[in-house]
Amino acid sequence: MYFDRKNLPDNELVALYKKLLLPRLIEEKMLVLLRQGKISKWFSGIGQEAIAVGATAALEEDEWIMPLHRNLGVFTTRNMPLHKLFMQWQGNKDGYSKGRERSFHFGSREHCICGMISHLGPQLAIADGVALAYKLKEENKVSLAFTGEGGTSEGDFHEALNVAAVWDLPVIFIIENNGYGLSTPTHEQYRCENLVDRARGYGMEGVQIDGNNILTVYDTIKGVREYCIREQKPYLIECMTFRMRGHEEASGTKYVPQELFDEWAHKDPVSNYEHYLLAEEIIDNTTMDSIKELLKETIEEELKIAFNVSLVQADAATELKDIYAPKPEIKRSKYEVIYIDDVKENDIPDKRFVDAITEALYQSMEQYDNLVLMGQDIAEYGGAFKVTDGFVKTFGKARVRNTPICESVILGAGLGLSLEGYKSVVEMQFADFVSVGFNQIVNNLAKIHYRWGQSADVVVRMPTGAGVGAGPFHSQSNEAWFMHVPGLKIVYPSTPEDAKGLLIAAINDPNPVMYFEHKVLYRSIAGPVPETYYEIEIGKAxxxxxxxxxxxxxxxxxxxxxxxxxxxxxxxxxxxxxxxxxxxxxxxxxxxxxxxxxxxxxxxxxxxxxxxxxxxxxxxxxxxxxxxxxxxxxxxxxxxxxxxxxxxxxxxxxxxxxxxxxxxxxxx
Missing domain, CATH: 3.40.50.920 (Rossmann fold)
Structure with a gap:
């Protein structure tokens, strides 16, 4: 394996070695603990550490990363306390998810790491949203998302690349191509010669690299990051690698030919980098042994802290309380927030239901300069029902965004915007179409605060209902689909006054809100609607x-x-x-x-x-x-x-x- 140090000084080369070695030593210890029954499950990244470590080291610490199962190197390179990571893997209450999540399904706002869900594609959508936030803030940053070669078959992969390209987002997509999606080899996953070739189809640049070469990964990500910021464009990187363990330990590796293990053992990212450092006399054996011993001692010391904790005491009240993010005090902008009972207006004008919704959105856009509207045809056209007609002239296309027909990724992008403190309202052109974004809502938006304390400040507008002769795919009442999902809020106004007040309340709320608006009511009913910017409390009949x-x-x-x-x-x-x-x-x-x-x-x-x-x-x-x-x-x-x-x-x-x-x- 050829290593090109470029202009990296010796101390940085050694620092990369320590970063590369640490996740390997942790994994070796975790496999022992797994056999001892002290952790319940493990997804091994042995053989692929160079990708996670090199990519993370190449980014700034305040740039968001969306990792997957085998990216331990992301967490360790971001210097997350090991004892807390160990607590997480034990399901301890002092871990990052209070015992509510397993293995790597957790995130940390402090470390700009977004926890994954088991579905592989949604992480890419969140990266789009974060990159959009960077773009709107005019910050010189990128977001970075990992996927595997198997994940590239999911619809979210294609939607995320398409949206990133159409919106010119500074986001890096990394494919860790390790040859197998669990036991399914690549020739049963796709037919293109190289996955990176898909980049061209989406109008973006891409490159395939040796994912086991730490210096190649580090240098490539550094350069790609500069490109994404300078050009405000996305980039696709295919990292060729191999995992030396099973998909997870229980699945084994019997489906992999022995010759593949033999071939890739010679390409091991840790041992090859060690040979390079020794050959170039950047480090000697004594120093290398000392580094290993020190890291092993650190791991043991941190494990002692992790094991010396009390058992989880389940409390139903605490669990229920953490379903929703608390509503923060609203920073005053143009309007002071009041409730409908406190409105003191004379001669309140009558307005149609649809106009009340429009007014709520308009006043909210004035109230929050970090509020973004997204949906199909909502900009110049004003939306299928003209709810946002004229908005783009006032607020601009940066905040009133036409979207490709990519419901899932747009919903995920709303979550990504939330990571950077933005609010978003996503319009489903018809409530029926939400089915193709169902996963993002019920598994990502709804659960994220309970899982690791991150709010999903997203409102999903749902034009719904029958009575207009639109047939089976434009008339459904699907609010009950979401009633079973803890973490969501569902509002369904029946009057213009409620339509305005509940929509404002939904936008002010930091939790994901499904906002149903009946199409028949849009222009068939009218009623008094105060001009004031007011809320109607969610949860009150x-x-x-x-x-x-x-x-x-x-x-x-x-x-x-x-x-x-x-x-x-x-x-x-x-x-x-x-x-x-x-x-x-x-x-x-x-x-x-x-x-x-x-x-x-x-x-x-x-x-x-x-x-x-x-x-x-x-x-x-x-x-x-x-x-x-x-x-x-x-x-x-x-x-x-x-x-x-x-x-x-x-x-x-x-x-x-x-x-x-x-x-x-x-x-x-």
Whole structure:
């Protein structure tokens, strides 16, 4: 193996050696502890250390890195305390994730390392978002993301490279090509000759290098970093390497031919670099042995600290508390934040539902110069429903960003922006399209604060619902998909006043918020909307009208169905509760609504099975049984896809069966 030191002085060459050696020695110790049952799982990077170490050493310490399973060298090169890393791998409460995550699925804001999820592609999207933040701040920085050759088959890989190229982002993508995705060899993963050839297809530069040569990796990343900053362009690097252990220790290596192990043993990054340092008399055997002994002693000392800790004491209240990031005090900008009850305005004008959303976004863009809007066609075109019409003229294309059709990576980019203190609102052109970004929402955005304390300051706007004859793929009510995901907040306004106040509250909230806005309501309803910049508290339901005969608990379009029905049947005294927030639910308001009449109808546009009504019904049965005078009724849409024909659609919607359910309750 040929090493080109360029102009590196001896002390830097030795420093790189120490950085390269440390993860190898840690891994050797971890394998012993694994056999002893003192850690539960290990993903070995033995044989590939030069990539993680060289890449990390080539970056500035405040540049974000998105590592994967085999990148121990990223953590050690960033000088993370070893005892805390050991605590992490033991699942100890004093580790980086309080015992909530395994192995390398954790991050550290202090060290600018973003913890991965098991899905490989999402890390690349986050790197896009961080690089976008650097670009907006005009900082001379890059972000760097790792993936394996197997991960390049995932859609997020292709979306992330495409977005980085289209947006001219200073991001470095590194492929660690070690020959196998678990047991699947490369010839069963892809058919191109070299993965780096894909760079050209996305309009970016790329290079393939020897990933086992620490100096090659270090020098390449240094140069590529300078290029990305100077040109404001992304870059793809394919590092050829090999892992000498299994995908993880339990999987073994029987699927790998012995001759491959023999070949790559001669290319070992640590031993080859040691031979180079000795041959060039940069270091001698005595000094090398001394370095090894000192590092081994450090590892043992740090392990003693890690093992000398108390066992985890599980506390449900603490676990539930850490699901959401606390809301910080808002730094005053253009507007002072007030709640709707404190609004003191005379002659409040009526506005359409869609205009209230527009106003909330506009005032929020004025309030936060670090707020970025992203979505398909939202810039000059103003979005499919013209919600952001004219925004680009006022706020510019840097903050009102048209996106490629890459929902998953745009959602991940929102998380990346959060790492650098930005807020983002991502528009799904239709709520139905969120399915292709589902992983980023439920596994990345929702879980990240619980996992390692990082907030995901992202609002996902979801134009939703039927009633416009748009058929199965533009009419779904999919809010229940997200009800089962701790860490998300879900709001669903039914009036213009609520639409504005809840959207402002969602943007002010540091947690990921799914904001549903019914398409039928956009231009069909209007109501008083204060000009003031105000919030409506997330998690608080609203009594629409009081009654004594039956209670209808609903949200969104169901609120208007209930009001219309009540107006048409004035002889029935109907108590209507608008949930407004679906996660977290306002259980106190629900209980009071049950107590008001003792007869409860749960109404929603979503289909019946698995709908939110089922969850609320179960809670009422468990907690309010003594208040009931009749069985709980659920009125929802048919358990079919949303049909296109408008007569079929009317029959599909729960509204068509509302009278039947009310009559059942009244005559029970």
């Amino acid at each position: 609203k009594i629409v009208q009081e009654g004594k005969d039956i209670t209808i608990i609903t949200y969104g379009s169901g609120v208007h169905w209930a009001i219309e029905y009540a107006n048409q049947h004035p002889y029935i005294s109907i108590h209507i509760l608008d949930l407004r927030t679906l996660l977290p639910l306002d259980y106190s308001a629900i209980k009071n609504a049950v107590a008001a009449t003792g007869k409860v109808l749960l109404l929603h546009e979503d289909t019946l099975i698995g709908g939110i009504g089922g969850e609320i019904s179960a809670w009422i049965s468990e907690h309010c049984f003594e208040l009931l005078d009749a069985p709980i009724q659920r009125c929802a849409s048919l358990d079919t896809p949303v049909p296109f024909n408008q007569e079929l659609e009317k029959k599909f919607l729960g509204k068509s069966r509302l009278h039947e359910y009310v009559e059942n309750l009244m005559h029970y």
